[in-house]
Amino acid sequence: MRRTHGIYPMMSMLNIVQLPLHMINISLINRLSYHYYLHPAILTDGILWFQDLSAPDPTGILPILGGLFSYLNVINSSTAASSNS
Numbered sequence: 001m002r003r004t005h006g007i008y009p010m011m012s013m014l015n016i017v018q019l020p021l022h023m024i025n026i027s028l029i030n031r032l033s034y035h036y037y038l039h040p041a042i043l044t045d046g047i048l049w050f051q052d053l054s055a056p057d058p059t060g061i062l063p064i065l066g067g068l069f070s071y072l073n074v075i076n077s078s079t080a081a082s083s084n085s
Helices: 009-034 061-084
Strands: none
Touching: none
16 A cells, blocks of 8 residues: 555655754854854855845845745645645
């Protein structure tokens, strides 16, 4: 039954690894933004519209994009799961 329907519980358990990695990533970014003496280039190097990587997003686009991509990921996962059954 597992092979015919594509149900592999151990593969879905790998998603649990994402949360601790996300928490570590966020804590490292938070540490660098408040303690910029650890890596001073965070104040001068930039990417796209950010010139100071320790400053918050001035346009507020990143939280909206993050929420949109999360929503699309959930929708894609649910439609892929329903099409496999």
